[in-house]
Amino acid sequence: MVFTLNLGFDRGNARTNVAVIPDGSKAFVEIDVSSMIAEGNIRRYQMVKSGSGSSDNASELMVEHEGSVYFLADFASQGRNPTTGFGDKNRYHGSHTKIALMGYSAMLASRLGSNSRDLVVNLVMGVPFQAFQAEQEKIMDELTGSYEFSYNGRDFTLYVDSIRVFMEGAGAAIYHGFEKDATIGIVDSGSLTTNILRFNGAEAHTEECTSFEIGIGTALDRLNSRFEEKYGRELEASEKQQILYASLGRIPYPDLYASGEQVDGANLHTWILAAIAETGRDKNTQIAKLWSSQSGKTASSFKRVIHVGGGAYYFHPSLQQIIKFAEMLPESERANSRGFAVLASRIAQRKALKRA
Amino acid sequence: MRDRDKYYYIQVALPKNNAAIQRMVGESERLDTPLPILARQACINMYSEDVGLQPRVKPEAKQEPAPGVSVSEQSFSSADDFLDNL
Numbered sequence: 001m002v003f004t005l006n007l008g009f010d011r012g013n014a015r016t017n018v019a020v021i022p023d024g025s026k027a028f029v030e031i032d033v034s035s036m037i038a039e040g041n042i043r044r045y046q047m048v049k050s051g052s053g054s055s056d057n058a059s060e061l062m063v064e065h066e067g068s069v070y071f072l073a074d075f076a077s078q079g080r081n082p083t084t085g086f087g088d089k090n091r092y093h094g095s096h097t098k099i100a101l102m103g104y105s106a107m108l109a110s111r112l113g114s115n116s117r118d119l120v121v122n123l124v125m126g127v128p129f130q131a132f133q134a135e136q137e138k139i140m141d142e143l144t145g146s147y148e149f150s151y152n153g154r155d156f157t158l159y160v161d162s163i164r165v166f167m168e169g170a171g172a173a174i175y176h177g178f179e180k181d182a183t184i185g186i187v188d189s190g191s192l193t194t195n196i197l198r199f200n201g202a203e204a205h206t207e208e209c210t211s212f213e214i215g216i217g218t219a220l221d222r223l224n225s226r227f228e229e230k231y232g233r234e235l236e237a238s239e240k241q242q243i244l245y246a247s248l249g250r251i252p253y254p255d256l257y258a259s260g261e262q263v264d265g266a267n268l269h270t271w272i273l274a275a276i277a278e279t280g281r282d283k284n285t286q287i288a289k290l291w292s293s294q295s296g297k298t299a300s301s302f303k304r305v306i307h308v309g310g311g312a313y314y315f316h317p318s319l320q321q322i323i324k325f326a327e328m329l330p331e332s333e334r335a336n337s338r339g340f341a342v343l344a345s346r347i348a349q350r351k352a353l354k355r356a
Numbered sequence: 357m358r359d360r361d362k363y364y365y366i367q368v369a370l371p372k373n374n375a376a377i378q379r380m381v382g383e384s385e386r387l388d389t390p391l392p393i394l395a396r397q398a399c400i401n402m403y404s405e406d407v408g409l410q411p412r413v414k415p416e417a418k419q420e421p422a423p424g425v426s427v428s429e430q431s432f433s434s435a436d437d438f439l440d441n442l
Contacts, residue, residue, distance in 0.1 A: 021427055025424075026426055026427045027424035027425060027426050027427065028424040028425050028427065029424050030424065030425075170438070173434070173438075174431055174434045174435050174438055175431050176431075176434075177428065177430035177431060177433075177434045178434045178437055178438070201437070201441075202434060202437035202438045202440070202441045203441045331425075334425075338425070338427075338431075339431065339435075342427060342431045342432060342434075342435045343435045343438065343439070345435075346432065346435040346436060346439060347439070350439070
């Protein structure tokens with residue numbers, strides 16, 4: 001018996017969001033995990049699983065494919081050379097994306113109670129606007145096919161039956177809903193990239209869509225420079241993330257040390273806020289370049305501007321400096337994968353109707 | 357316990373028998389958030405480790421999906437409009 005998933009897949013550089021609408025349901029089932037994947041090994045997996053090798057509570061997420069073992073998401077911290085694929089020019093169709101696709105398809109199928117080892121995926125995937133224009137065909141060619149693998153020791157065959165690739169931000173527009181006969185703008189603030197899209201009704205106005213590489217990572221690089229200048233060492237990735245979350249007041253600033261000296265938490269607070277503000281101004285310059293009218297106002301003819309992506313939590317105040325009426329969606333980091341899941345579901349329905 | 361980027365601190369007393377763990381699960385299910393599933397998982401895992409048993413519920417295999425966000429009709433009709441415009 002084959003189990004089919006109509007999957008919305010948003011593979012971000014920091015986090016991966018996957019959503020599906022199960023048959024007969026009108027609610028999303030979702031995964032929101034770190035995009036990290038590491039080289040693993042079965043022995044380590046068994047040690048962690050039995051509780052003898054680590055006191056960590058990371059969920060076990062292991063994929064074996066073509067003789068190699070991978071640890072995914074938080075579990076990647078238990079493996080070697082963990083990476084998000086950042087900087088890899090093939091990252092949207094390379095092995096990193098394929099392993100994620102295998103692991104999260106199997107995870108969702110298991111969550112939905114499937115006992116089938118044969119999974120069929122109809123995939124709708126988002127990539128940055130520039131990659132959409134340059135690599136759409138390549139991504140579809142490379143990812144279509146079948147994959148034999150095991151997920152946490154259970155064998156699966158995944159058939160990627162159909163793929164549609166769209167620009168990041170389009171999913172969020174669908175999830176939010178288009179405005180008939182009106183223009184909406186989407187600002188999708190990611191960790192590496194910002195996408196800005198203009199839709200006239202449901203049609204993308206591609207001359208006023210673009211993506212540029214300014215994101216949360218840019219702000220974290222700025223923070224790191226200030227920190228290194230003062231304390232003579234670089235921040236680790238996990239330290240940067242903690243400082244970032246602390247800037248929203250979600251957790252306290254971490255206790256950090258540099259050569260035995262305790263780092264002043266007030267410095268961290270000042271530097272991260274300055275880094276976010278400065279990066280926000282850079283983003284605004286790019287947005288204004290594309291969406292400003294002759295009067296100098298930005299997006300003034302738009303009915304709405306919707307701010308989505310994980311970066312919206314940090315950059316929304318700065319976006320509102322040039323677009324006062326910009327709105328941030330709740331759970332903005334999930335908007336794309338949800339919209340893509342709706343699209344995948346509709347594409348599957350149309351295919352079924354055509355066959356009938 | 358972490359759920360995405362949120363941290364929850366849960367104080368649990370390790371139950372000494374199955375009846376106790378059932379009572380604990382029953383209590384946690386009254387909360388209408390995704391937290392009960394995580395809490396239940398934590399309780400079961402902690403209990404199982406404490407008494408040297410395999411966890412009664414394996415995390416990824418039997419975890420019930422949390423009640424999801426509903427899909428609006430507007431999303432469905434927007435997807436149709438988008439596809440019609442391609």
